[in-house]
Amino acid sequence: xxxxxxxxxxxxxxxxxxxxxxxxxxxxxxxxxxxxxxxxxxxxxxxxxxxxxxxxxxxxxxxxxxxxxxxxxxxxxxxxxxxxxxxxxxxxxxxxxxxxxxxxxxxxxxxxxxxxxxxxxxxxxxxxxxxxxxxxxxxxxxxxxxxxxxxxxxxxxxxxxxxxxxxxxxxxxxxxxxxxxxxxxxxxxxxxxxxxxxxxxxxxxxxxxxxxxxxxxxxxxxxxxxxxxxxxxxxxxxxxxxxxxxxxxxxxxxxxxxxxxxxxx
Numbered sequence: 001x002x003x004x005x006x007x008x009x010x011x012x013x014x015x016x017x018x019x020x021x022x023x024x025x026x027x028x029x030x031x032x033x034x035x036x037x038x039x040x041x042x043x044x045x046x047x048x049x050x051x052x053x054x055x056x057x058x059x060x061x062x063x064x065x066x067x068x069x070x071x072x073x074x075x076x077x078x079x080x081x082x083x084x085x086x087x088x089x090x091x092x093x094x095x096x097x098x099x100x101x102x103x104x105x106x107x108x109x110x111x112x113x114x115x116x117x118x119x120x121x122x123x124x125x126x127x128x129x130x131x132x133x134x135x136x137x138x139x140x141x142x143x144x145x146x147x148x149x150x151x152x153x154x155x156x157x158x159x160x161x162x163x164x165x166x167x168x169x170x171x172x173x174x175x176x177x178x179x180x181x182x183x184x185x186x187x188x189x190x191x192x193x194x195x196x197x198x199x200x201x202x203x204x205x206x207x208x209x210x211x212x213x214x215x216x217x218x219x220x221x222x223x224x225x226x227x228x229x230x231x232x233x234x235x236x237x238x239x240x241x242x243x244x245x246x247x248x249x250x251x252x253x254x255x256x257x258x259x260x261x262x263x264x265x
Contacts, residue, residue, distance in 0.1 A: 004026065006028065007031070008032050009031070009032035020039070021039070022042055022045045024045070028049060029051040030051070030055075035056070040068050043068070043076075049076075050079060050081070056085045069097060072107065079106045081109070083108065085111040088113065098112070098120075103124050105127075115136065116137045118139065118141060119139065122145075122146045130154050132156055134158055135162060136159075142165055144171075153178055154178060155178070158183055161186065165188060170199060170219070172197035175201075179202060179204065181202060182206045183208070187211070188212065189210050194218070200222075200223060205226070205229050207230075208232040209234070210234065211235045213235070214235075218255055226256070226259050228260065229259045230263045231263070231264050
């Protein structure tokens with residue numbers, strides 16, 4: 001199959017033997033790579049690979065994960081895009097690998113599932129990251145001061161208690177390229193502050209099931225690019241500050257009046 005240039009491996013495929021990738025020297029796009037079905041050492045043989053999409057690593061595969069990080073840092077100069085999902089626990093070895101992964105310059109789309117006690121310093125993060133999704137990480141310290149320094153980040157998804165603190169702050173000049181932000185099931189979040197000058201390219205904001213959040217940040221009113229604001233399963237207090245009642249605007253409505261589309265569910 002030397003002629004093959006694009007290969008998709010179904011996430012639900014359960015193979016009796018690992019799928020061999022050797023012999024695919026002309027492959028340019030590989031989607032669905034996962035360590036249950038493939039040998040990470042075969043990636044080095046894909047000398048023309050440009051896009052590695054939706055690769056998945058499991059928390060029991062530390063040896064493979066280490067080999068993959070080594071591949072990204074040493075043998076993947078031909079890669080243009082890498083999309084990766086990692087399932088973590090809080091073991092010492094895994095956290096070391098996570099820090100190494102976050103510094104890989106060929107990584108543009110990363111999803112992290114599982115508990116991690118803290119993020120590394122922003123200097124250790126790859127500036128190439130465009131999309132970052134955190135699920136169930138239970139970070140105790142506000143992740144925004146670190147993540148807002150990523151110069152090319154366009155999408156951030158904080159999901160399922162990714163952060164378990166009570167307050168987040170987005171500072172002026174932070175998130176210079178962020179266009180889409182998801183805050184979902186952050187059950188402990190009470191206060192979110194957005195300073196003037198933060199997230200100046202934000203287009204879409206989704207807040208769902210953050211029932212302790214008391215109000216939308218005042219700083220949202222300074223974001224001229226803001227087009228889509230969607231909330232769902234929020235507290236009555238939060239909603240009443242936005243909704244119009246008997247023709248009267250809620251006390252927080254002025255913060256999002258300029259938004260093109262507002263959906264409160």
